[in-house]
Amino acid sequence: xKNVMLVVSACVTAFVALVGFQKLExxxxxxxxxxxxxVDSTQQxxxxxxxxxxxYNSLRLKEAGLSLEGFRYAWAxxxxxxxxxxxxxxxxxxxxxxxxxxYVIDLKENKLLYNTYVAHGRNSGEEFARQFSNKNSSxxxxxxxxxxxxxxxxxxxxxxxxxxxxxxxxxRALERAIVMHGADYVSEEFxxxxxxxxxxxxxxxxxxxxxxxxxxxxxxxxxxxxxxPDNSYLKNSKLLAGLEEEIxxxxxxxxxxxxxxxx
Numbered sequence: 001x002k003n004v005m006l007v008v009s010a011c012v013t014a015f016v017a018l019v020g021f022q023k024l025e026x027x028x029x030x031x032x033x034x035x036x037x038x039v040d041s042t043q044q045x046x047x048x049x050x051x052x053x054x055x056y057n058s059l060r061l062k063e064a065g066l067s068l069e070g071f072r073y074a075w076a077x078x079x080x081x082x083x084x085x086x087x088x089x090x091x092x093x094x095x096x097x098x099x100x101x102x103y104v105i106d107l108k109e110n111k112l113l114y115n116t117y118v119a120h121g122r123n124s125g126e127e128f129a130r131q132f133s134n135k136n137s138s139x140x141x142x143x144x145x146x147x148x149x150x151x152x153x154x155x156x157x158x159x160x161x162x163x164x165x166x167x168x169x170x171x172r173a174l175e176r177a178i179v180m181h182g183a184d185y186v187s188e189e190f191x192x193x194x195x196x197x198x199x200x201x202x203x204x205x206x207x208x209x210x211x212x213x214x215x216x217x218x219x220x221x222x223x224x225x226x227x228x229p230d231n232s233y234l235k236n237s238k239l240l241a242g243l244e245e246e247i248x249x250x251x252x253x254x255x256x257x258x259x260x261x262x263x
Contacts, residue, residue: 004048025135038151052076059112066103067094070227077145077225077239078107081165085148085220089214091118091204093129093141094229097197102206104214113217116210117186121198129228134164139201140169142178143226143233148218156181157208162224166237170226180215180224181210 051059052075061071069128073091086108096129102118110188120129122137125200133140142164149161166172170178180263183205185189185198200206202225206214218224 001185031165046141055107055110057247058110064103064112064115065092065095065099065101066090067092068116069229070094070225073227073240073243074236076243077237080221080239081145081147081223083147084147085218085223085224087113087218087222089148089218089222091120091224091226093124093143093226094159096127097199098127098191098195102204104217110194114210114214116214117188117207119183119186119197119200119205121202124199127196130257132228132230132233133202134168136168138174139225141202141204142173142176143228143230144170144237145239146170146224146226148180148220148222148224149262151215152181152217152245154181155203156183158182158211158215158226160219162204166216166239169236178200178202178204179205180206180218182206182211184208186210201236206250238257 008095013041028109052072053068055069055075056066056071062068070092076087078088083249087104087106089102089104092101092103097117097120100117101113102114102116103112104114104116106113121139121141124131124141125232129141132143134142142162144166146164147161149163151160152156153159159179161179162173164173164178172178181203183198186207190198206222
């Protein structure tokens with residue numbers, strides 16, 4: 001009987017060892033999971049992140065729908081151009097016009113001041129902006145960086161002149177009368193009726209109510225960046241020259257799509 005018990009005990013031990021061996025049959029999978037977990041944890045430590053990403057995280061811009069890549073480009077161009085105001089407005093045209101895709105940020109005070117609707121040009125697309133142009137009468141939006149100039153009273157009421165800062169990309173903005181102005185087609189009511197925001201002749205139009213606070217805030221020196229992940233723009237922008245490799249390295253390990261961007 002004692003021998004039988006010893007045999008049974010040995011069999012049980014061997015079975016447990018076999019099960020344990022099967023669970024560890026793919027040790028690399030466990031190693032990869034642990035490594036990824038550590039990378040994610042490191043990315044959450046503020047001291048290990050570049051300043052632009054600390055700002056992005058602290059303002060919870062991902063939750064607000066702003067593309068991480070779009071903010072990275074906006075930050076780089078804003079630092080290089082050295083605007084006289086610390087205010088940066090970003091229109092994230094990778095998002096649907098149904099979403100609040102205009103972000104106005106005070107980079108000195110580290111505050112998201114406004115998040116609201118903004119229209120794109122009628123020939124850039126319907127719900128989504130897909131095509132962009134610097135040509136007269138194209139009725140398309142032009143990507144890139146702008147400097148907010150003076151205000152004036154026009155056919156749309158209070159309006160803001162915009163200087164396109166990028167040669168062959170948006171430098172005809174003043175010639176094309178590309179301005180920020182109010183429009184009744186920039187409203188939630190218009191979205192409910194049509195399924196999208198209304199469209200402009202190429203201007204980054206906002207609601208009439210928003211002009212009262214946005215235009216005085218931006219005028220005379222703030223920056224405006226119209227973003228879309230367009231390869232032609234990224235290749236030809238002199239303001240972003242030399243940053244492409246650095247930026248691509250940043251996103252190779254952390255691809256991101258706006259939480260709001262649904263087709």
